[in-house]
Structures are given as structure tokens and as C-alpha cells.
Amino acid sequence: MWRYYEQFRCHQGGGNECADQLAKEAITKGDPSLLPKPLSYLKVEIKSAALSIWQDNWDNGETDRSTHDIVPRVSNKPVGWNREDIMFVTGHGHFPSYLLRFNLRTHDNCSCGEKGDPIHHATKCRFTLSWHFQTPTVSLKLQWLKNILTNNLSRTRLRLLMRFICDENNLIVEDNNRALIHPD
Numbered sequence: 001m002w003r004y005y006e007q008f009r010c011h012q013g014g015g016n017e018c019a020d021q022l023a024k025e026a027i028t029k030g031d032p033s034l035l036p037k038p039l040s041y042l043k044v045e046i047k048s049a050a051l052s053i054w055q056d057n058w059d060n061g062e063t064d065r066s067t068h069d070i071v072p073r074v075s076n077k078p079v080g081w082n083r084e085d086i087m088f089v090t091g092h093g094h095f096p097s098y099l100l101r102f103n104l105r106t107h108d109n110c111s112c113g114e115k116g117d118p119i120h121h122a123t124k125c126r127f128t129l130s131w132h133f134q135t136p137t138v139s140l141k142l143q144w145l146k147n148i149l150t151n152n153l154s155r156t157r158l159r160l161l162m163r164f165i166c167d168e169n170n171l172i173v174e175d176n177n178r179a180l181i182h183p184d
Contacts, residue, residue, distance in 0.1 A: 051076075064090065069142050070149070084162035085149060088118045093162070094169045095121070121165060122158070131161035 054074045061068070067089055071079055087093035096116030099105040110116035112126050121128045123135040133154070136144035148154040 047076075066091065070146060081149070082159065084159040085155065087162055088122070088158055089145070089149070091118050093118075094165050122161060127168075128161055128164065131157055131164065133157070 051074060058068060058074050059072075070089060081089070091098055095118060096105055096110055097108040100108040108115055108117075110120060110125055110127075114120055114124060116125075119136075119141070122131070122133050124132075133144075133148065148158055
């Protein structure tokens with residue numbers, strides 16, 4: 001920055017030779033990173049670099065693949081899901097399959113005897129019959145889930161299902177002690 005001031009000072013005294021010398025020095029020995037850039041430009045560059053790193057990590061990660069299939073692009077903008085939607089998509093919540101991962105359960109079965117994951121509760125479980133959706137085929141499962149999340153009526157039903165699962169957890173998640181005493 002001081003070189004610019006010196007350059008102008010030389011011009012004021014009529015010393016074009018001094019200005020020419022400083023300009024030549026700046027071209028041959030100057031550091032291009034010293035050129036000032038507007039703050040807005042730097043913010044855009046940093047945001048772009050951060051999103052790129054985030055996207056690479058998201059694409060190459062080993063966890064949350066079901067969520068990645070639904071939301072493949074990272075963004076700073078929220079997807080518009082509430083707590084119940086997130087719990088269903090990620091499988092995090094009062095599901096036996098989730099609780100087993102943290103050794104909070106000895107098995108991943110629902111009280112009805114089948115594997116207690118979100119799809120089971122939304123399509124097959126006899127305890128959640130009032131909120132059932134049509135069972136998707138394996139090849140259309142991703143599209144089925146996307147359709148539920150984009151249809152307001154389906155999302156409302158999904159939210160009611162998730163609230164029921166949270167409120168009536170003792171009905172859905174069989175107690176370990178009870179399971180040992182009364183195996184089905």
C-alpha cells in the first residue's frame with residue numbers, strides 16, 4: 001500500500017522516472033495477492049469454497065445415505081422440513097432400529113414383531129394403522145419418500161404418525177424386560 005503513495009508522491013514532484021521505476025518494480029517483483037479486493041468478492045469466494053468442500057464431504061461420506069439420496073446438493077437454504085420430517089427421513093428417533101445402534105435396545109424389533117424402522121411404521125405396523133401409506137416397491141422407495149415430503153397432505157399425515165410414535169413410544173418400542181419375559 002505504501003508503494004502506491006510513493007508512486008503518487010513522485011508524480012507530484014514531476015519525477016516520471018521515479019514513477020516508471022516503481023511501476024517496473026511492481027510488475028517484476030510485486031505480489032499479486034496484495035491487490036485489494038472488495039469484501040463482497042472475498043465473501044463470495046469463501047462461501048463458494050466452503051460449499052464446495054461441504055459438497056465433497058457430503059458426496060463421499062459414509063453416513064446419512066438415505067438423506068443424501070433425497071437431498072443430494074448442499075445449500076445454506078433450509079429444506080423446509082420440521083422435526084418430524086427429519087426424524088422420519090434420517091431414521092433418528094424412537095425407532096427400535098435406531099435405539100439398537102446405541103445399545104439402548106437388545107433387538108430392533110417393533111412390538112408387532114417386525115423390524116422397527118420408519119418405513120415399517122409408515123406402511124405395515126398394526127399399531128400405526130391409522131397413518132399408513134401404501135407400501136412402496138424397493139425400486140420406487142426413493143420416489144415414494146420424495147412424494148410424501150412434497151405433498152402437503154402426506155406430510156401432515158407423516159407428522160401425525162411421528163407424533164404418535166413419540167407420544168406412544170411404550171406401545172411401539174417393546175420394553176427389553178417385557179420382551180425377555182414374554183417373547184413373541
